[in-house]
Every structure is written in structure tokens, then in C-alpha cells.
Amino acid sequence: MKKLICYAFQKLGLLAAGLVMPVWVMANDMTTKYNLRTPATAMAEDLYTLHNFLLVLCLVIFVAVFGVMFYSMWAHRKSRGHKSADFHESHTVEIAWTVVPFLIVVVIGVYATPIVMAQKDTTNADITIKATGYQWKWGYDYLKGEGQGISFLSTLTTPYEQRINQQPKTENYLSEVDNPMVVPVGKKVRIVTTANDVIHAWMVPAFGVKQDAIPGFVRDVWFRAEKIGTYNGHCTELCGKDHAFMPIVVKVVSQEDYTAWVDKQKAKSAQAPTSTQLARANQ
Ligand SMILES: [Cu+2]
Secondary structure: OHHHHHHHHHHHHHHHHHHHHHHHHHHHHHHHHHOOOOOOOHHHHHHHHHHHHHHHHHHHHHHHHHHHHHHHHHHOOHHHOOOOOOOOOOHHHHHHHHHHHHHHHHHHHHHHHHHHHHHHOOOOOOEEEEEEEEOOEEEEEEEEOOOOOOEEEEOEOOOHHHHOOOOOOOOOOOOOEOOOEEEEOOOOEEEEEEEOOOOEEEEEHHHOEEEEEOEOOOEEEEEOOOOOEEEEEEEOOOOOOOHHHOEEEEEEEOHHHHHHHHHHHHHHHHHOOOHHHHHHHOO
């Protein structure tokens, strides 16, 4: 008998594992595929937690409101002889549906406000970089800090043939550029955004950063990347026909690698003829 029970449990366990495992694997797969990017800054981490909190809060409100509604409709249906209740001018109901949403908004505000304030605090940056949106590329000018004076354009390198399905799409399809922005790990980087033609927006989801780049105006955001790696973003303001083809690539490197990169860039720009020299040579 004991053996039989053990056997039954074993089989049941296997059956449960067989059912649960594929669902678990699928759910895991879906989370990595459809979830927000893995945070690479404390700010992105905070935004991620805030997002999850709001999602659960919305779910609780949804279930509570629709639960009460459907239960009321089902339990007090006409066929059971119920008559419709009259809440007209009920102070209790009116106070409740004013106070409860107000408290919910206060809770969200108390949680979210410090995060929004921290996002706007661009003071004491180690490096300041201006990101200028062009139709359809990004221009980066290192304004302050180590690397000051470095300027370059960052353009998509995905071949046109891949876009029109004449070549197989590679792994970094539409997320690769000739000159990525390079920043050191652990340093506060302030990004000043502006644009040269129409409105663009500079966004790197893993950093929790998104800011419109508006012609004639200057806006700023900041991030402090905590992990070495390459991070992708895109222009997120519809800016014309090639809006989808002006990606953002940020390479976060160690302090030594950053210094080496700065030296290389400086040497390059010292060798390169200036625009005035080029103009004279053409005369
Ligand atoms: Cu754009």
C-alpha cells in the first residue's frame, strides 16, 4: 500500500513538473523578451521597481472594481427578485469615491516624486556631453570633463540591403553605428540634448534616460552606468522618414579604457586638417 502511494505521488510529481516546466520556461522567455531592459543604473532600477509597483496597484484596482461589479450583477440579478438599489445623493458613497482615489494618487505621488526629482538633478556631473539630433543621425560633443573637445557624428551602419530584405538581417540590425558614444563606468554623465532641424529624443532604456532634443532649446538628463557593456537606444520622437534609422549606441568602458579612448580621439583630431585648412587647400 505504502509503495503504491509513493508510486502515485512520484507519477503525480512528474506530471506536475511536466505541466509546470513548459509554462515556467515560456513565462521566463516572455519576461526577457517583453519586459523592460535590464537596468544598468540605479535610476533605471528605481524606475523598474516603480513600474512594477504601479502595475500591481492597477491590477489590484482592476480586480477589486470589476470583482464588485460582476458580483453585484450576478448576486442581485432580477431573476432572484432583487430590486435596483438607489444611491442617489448618498454622502457615504460620494465621500468614498472621492477619498479613495485621492489616497491612491497621494501614495503614487509620495513614491514617484523623489524619483522624478532625482532624474532632474544634473548637478556635479563628471562629464558633460551634448547630443544633437539631426535628420537622421546623432552628433556628440564632449563639452566638459575628461575628453572635453571631442566631437563626432554617430551614424547607422546597417547596410541598406538588410532593410529591404535583400540581405539576411544581422544580430545588431538597426542598432549599430560607426561611432558610438563612449563613457567611463561609475561616472556621472550629463547629456545636454538639442536638435538641428526637427524634434528628436535621446533615449537609452537601460539607463532610465529619455529626453526630447528640441531645436533652439537645451534640455538635460544624466546617468551613472554601473556595468561595463554596450547599451542601445533609439530616437523616440517621430522625426521624419528615417526616424527608425538613427540609433543610439553607448559604450560603457573602464576608466583606463576611457582615458586610452580619449587620447586616441585627441591624436586623431590633432592630425586631421581643420575645416579652415581644407578650405584653403581647395583654393
Ligand atoms: Cu530623430
